Amino acid sequence: MSARLHEFKDGAALAEGLADRVAAVLADAVATRGKATIAVSGGSTPKAFFKALSARDIDWSKVTVTLVDERFVPADNPRSNHLLVAENLLQDKAKAANFLPLYRDAGSAEEAAKLVSEDTGALGHPFDVAVLGMGTDGHTASFFPGGSKLAEAISAQTPRGVITMEAEGAGEPRLTFTFASLQDARLLVLHIEGQGKKDVLAAAESDGPEEDMPIRAILRRAQTPVDIYWAP
Ligand SMILES: O=C1O[C@H](COP(=O)(O)O)[C@@H](O)[C@H](O)[C@H]1O
Numbered sequence: 001m002s003a004r005l006h007e008f009k010d011g012a013a014l015a016e017g018l019a020d021r022v023a024a025v026l027a028d029a030v031a032t033r034g035k036a037t038i039a040v041s042g043g044s045t046p047k048a049f050f051k052a053l054s055a056r057d058i059d060w061s062k063v064t065v066t067l068v069d070e071r072f073v074p075a076d077n078p079r080s081n082h083l084l085v086a087e088n089l090l091q092d093k094a095k096a097a098n099f100l101p102l103y104r105d106a107g108s109a110e111e112a113a114k115l116v117s118e119d120t121g122a123l124g125h126p127f128d129v130a131v132l133g134m135g136t137d138g139h140t141a142s143f144f145p146g147g148s149k150l151a152e153a154i155s156a157q158t159p160r161g162v163i164t165m166e167a168e169g170a171g172e173p174r175l176t177f178t179f180a181s182l183q184d185a186r187l188l189v190l191h192i193e194g195q196g197k198k199d200v201l202a203a204a205e206s207d208g209p210e211e212d213m214p215i216r217a218i219l220r221r222a223q224t225p226v227d228i229y230w231a232p
Pocket residue numbers: 040041042043044045046068069070081132133134135136140141142
């Protein structure tokens with residue numbers, strides 16, 4: 001396990017620091033390869049970071065933004081990660097970015113996962129940036145403890161792409177990138193805030209099955225060392 005911890009005095013300072021770092025990696029990708037990709041998480045944590053990043057002066061027209069995971073709900077649903085990103089990240093200078101949503105108006109989440117895996121495959125890999133979150137149950141992306149496809153999602157043998165997940169406490173069926181898709185991002189960030197999540201992180205860093213705290217799969221086996229961004 002190799003992770004680096006970046007501590008900030010508060011969430012506002014973290015948002016600015018993380019936005020600086022992510023913008024630098026995206027700008028470098030655009031300069032080097034002519035395009036950049038970033039996968040971001042939903043939930044309550046990333047709002048201030050999204051706002052800070054949206055104001056960064058980079059060539060957003062060459063950047064594709066997608067989601068680490070999504071609920072199987074349309075974009076106008078208040079619980080969709082798409083809506084959160086549209087309202088907070090795809091604003092200001094980042095309005096020029098391309099956005100690749102995970103939700104598809106398909107008959108089932110399974111069908112949507114197939115369709116979106118084809119589309120996301122065309123993005124190329126690895127992601128330049130993946131920003132993960134973590135729930136207090138130790139889930140990351142939609143890798144939930146007890147999840148219907150948890151073993152498949154966190155297996156290194158499962159190919160890159162998007163699969164479905166259902167779990168108690170997850171609410172709607174989910175769509176999630178697999179471990180293989182996320183673990184080699186050029187910049188792999190775990191963004192968490194609050195003492196409660198720091199305690200959960202400490203538990204995840206101790207011995208125990210990955211299935212109990214799926215964030216362990218990332219902390220233990222990701223090819224890219226994880227940069228942990230934390231503020232009280
Ligand atoms: O369900 C989800 O939760 C996690 C963490 O959310 P938070 O509200 O505790 O910040 C998030 O990383 C994931 O993308 C989301 O779908």
